[in-house]
Amino acid sequence: MASKFGTWRQKIKQHWVAIAVIAIGAVVVIALIVLAYKFDWAGFNSHTGPKLDQNQQYRPEKTLWDWLQLLIVPLVLAVGGFGFSQMQKTTEQRSTTDNQREAALQAYIDKISELLLKEHLDERTADGKLKPEYDQVRKIARVRTITILFQLDSRRIGSVFTFLREAGLMSTTLNDNVVSLNEADLRTVNWSRADLHEADLRGANLGGANLSGANLHGADLSGADLILADLYRAHLGEANLSKADLRQANLLRANLHKVNLSGDDLSNANLRGAILFKADLSGAYLWRANLRKATLLDADLRKATLLDADLRKADLREADLSNANLGGANLRKADLFKANLGGADLSKADLSRAILFKADLSDVIGITIEELEKQTKSLEGAIMPDGSTHS
Numbered sequence: 001m002a003s004k005f006g007t008w009r010q011k012i013k014q015h016w017v018a019i020a021v022i023a024i025g026a027v028v029v030i031a032l033i034v035l036a037y038k039f040d041w042a043g044f045n046s047h048t049g050p051k052l053d054q055n056q057q058y059r060p061e062k063t064l065w066d067w068l069q070l071l072i073v074p075l076v077l078a079v080g081g082f083g084f085s086q087m088q089k090t091t092e093q094r095s096t097t098d099n100q101r102e103a104a105l106q107a108y109i110d111k112i113s114e115l116l117l118k119e120h121l122d123e124r125t126a127d128g129k130l131k132p133e134y135d136q137v138r139k140i141a142r143v144r145t146i147t148i149l150f151q152l153d154s155r156r157i158g159s160v161f162t163f164l165r166e167a168g169l170m171s172t173t174l175n176d177n178v179v180s181l182n183e184a185d186l187r188t189v190n191w192s193r194a195d196l197h198e199a200d201l202r203g204a205n206l207g208g209a210n211l212s213g214a215n216l217h218g219a220d221l222s223g224a225d226l227i228l229a230d231l232y233r234a235h236l237g238e239a240n241l242s243k244a245d246l247r248q249a250n251l252l253r254a255n256l257h258k259v260n261l262s263g264d265d266l267s268n269a270n271l272r273g274a275i276l277f278k279a280d281l282s283g284a285y286l287w288r289a290n291l292r293k294a295t296l297l298d299a300d301l302r303k304a305t306l307l308d309a310d311l312r313k314a315d316l317r318e319a320d321l322s323n324a325n326l327g328g329a330n331l332r333k334a335d336l337f338k339a340n341l342g343g344a345d346l347s348k349a350d351l352s353r354a355i356l357f358k359a360d361l362s363d364v365i366g367i368t369i370e371e372l373e374k375q376t377k378s379l380e381g382a383i384m385p386d387g388s389t390h391s
Helices: 002-014 016-036 064-118 132-151 154-166 369-375
Strands: none
Touching (some): 064 132, 064 154
């Protein structure tokens, strides 16, 4: 249901002008019909003709409604015929485009296979390093790969990465991939719902790219530019996003299970409802990030900056927030069961009705024991700033 909603949302964004024109046209037609009821000559309201002598025949004048009735049938036929021809034309265009994309994909695979089998594309030295004499061949493979990504739809883009992975030309475990996309500008590629699992996108420029619903499970995006990228409902489980730039990125309901986000810039990022179970956010910068209702169960947030972040109703059970900066953060109704807040800065943080049952609050700064007792819903068994256990 959510995926269908996302598809409709994208279609509305693409055709908003046409939708607006149709809506305005419908309003104008309705307004004219309502106005026409005020005039007898329009023929929309009831009208009684004049009284006539016996044997006299009354022939009323043609009204606007009469003329409209004469025009409705040919107009419907004309509109229907035009609509059918447009649908047929669109279907043919889609079929042609699909065939062109399939041909382009096959041509790409054939060419890379030729470079692999005949031009020593992946040849290495005895110690496993790529032979420098074939650098030019690898550059050709890189350029061809980057070029083909702009020509294909998301399904076939997934096929490209599957081919590269299965052919041993790209891996998230190698530092010297045969085909590298480091520093490639891939912002306008159609990534939506693409299968990119275990893809190597280290250092790629994906700022503002549409990655909604994409499968990035186990992918390497370390150092990638993801500013303003749309990762709505993307699956990023166990992906490496360390040092990635995710400022103002949309990670709404994204699956970030066991993702490495250490040291990342996530300021103003939308992580509402995101799954960050066991994610590594140590040292991450989450200034004003939206983490409302996010799942941060057992997440590592050591030394993370959560200044003015929205953590309302967030699941922070057993999360490690030691030495984190939570100044001004909204933790209203957040669940911090057994969370480690040792040394955290809670200055001006809102902990109204937060659950701190068995949480470690030793050495927290910026908040007093009295304020904690007053604001929070449950402090039972919590280790207080003075080292005592709250009963």
